Amino acid sequence: MKILISGSTGLIGEALTAALRADGVEVVRLARRATPEPHVLWDPAAGTIDKAGLDGFDAVVHLAGKSIAAGRWTRKLKNEILQSRVVGTELLAQSLAGLARPPKAFVCASAIGFYGNRGHDALGETSPAGTGFLPDVCRAWEAAAEPARQKGLRVAHVRFGVVLSERGGALAKMLLPFKLGLGGTLGSGDQFMGWISLEDAVGAVRHVLSTATLEGPLNAVAPQALTNREFTKALGRALHRPTIFPVPGFAARLVLGEMAEALLLASQRVEPRRLLESGYRFRHPDIDAALKALLG
Numbered sequence: 138m139k140i141l142i143s144g145s146t147g148l149i150g151e152a153l154t155a156a157l158r159a160d161g162v163e164v165v166r167l168a169r170r171a172t173p174e175p176h177v178l179w180d181p182a183a184g185t186i187d188k189a190g191l192d193g194f195d196a197v198v199h200l201a202g203k204s205i206a207a208g209r210w211t212r213k214l215k216n217e218i219l220q221s222r223v224v225g226t227e228l229l230a231q232s233l234a235g236l237a238r239p240p241k242a243f244v245c246a247s248a249i250g251f252y253g254n255r256g257h258d259a260l261g262e263t264s265p266a267g268t269g270f271l272p273d274v275c276r277a278w279e280a281a282a283e284p285a286r287q288k289g290l291r292v293a294h295v296r297f298g299v300v301l302s303e304r305g306g307a308l309a310k311m312l313l314p315f316k317l318g319l320g321g322t323l324g325s326g327d328q329f330m331g332w333i334s335l336e337d338a339v340g341a342v343r344h345v346l347s348t349a350t351l352e353g354p355l356n357a358v359a360p361q362a363l364t365n366r367e368f369t370k371a372l373g374r375a376l377h378r379p380t381i382f383p384v385p386g387f388a389a390r391l392v393l394g395e396m397a398e399a400l401l402l403a404s405q406r407v408e409p410r411r412l413l414e415s416g417y418r419f420r421h422p423d424i425d426a427a428l429k430a431l432l433g
Contacts, residue, residue: 138163142167147200152335184228202278205400210396226282244293247278250275250399254405258406260408275296295345298331298359301427303432315373320372322366322384326364328365329364332424337419341357361422371425389402
């Protein structure tokens, strides 16, 4: 196979690129600047892309987008987060749709932020979107791929939960305070968090690529539903450290504002129904096994 990947230097993108190449897949990076590796150039902000370079791929995996944890959510940053997802996806979808020989599959990143704050409700792929900034972003992000779908490409939206890796993302930021014995629950600790190991995040994308019947939304979260309190205790066990320093909700809101409510205190009990129904087998279905594999 020959696969084009945007966001290939990100946490998931780097791991996915390495895994595919190890299996003999030809991987080309969709990049803003020339690199020594095979690449296709684009500039979403300028609306430009090397359309000739898009020809000949079996699939495109689109992971690019500004981090939602890039800083306190000002109006400017929120617009940058939205535009980085919608504009890039629209440009890529329209460009692929205009090819004489488009790829068969267009696999796009999305997020479980689609569901918003939903308490203890069990959420599957058919559950409606929530309300707020992140659900609005995810709806627009997924809708931006519509030109590719109308062209007949198999379009899948992989709604990632919190991706756990010691190399980056949320877990990497937690490790130092937890190792120092300063870890604790966030807010009430009763909020559910959808999580997935980096290995399973990559595995989920590869499963979607190789399963011709999978399209539309797919929740990329581990099957074990965890509250923040349960996750906190598990991380403390893995590091052999106490977890006795909770962060009150008001303190998180004071420091991070709206971002704290959406990312740290919102509750999302998301289930990976379509991945399981289609035969995907999780490498790390429970948190203790995942943390043991990640942290040794």
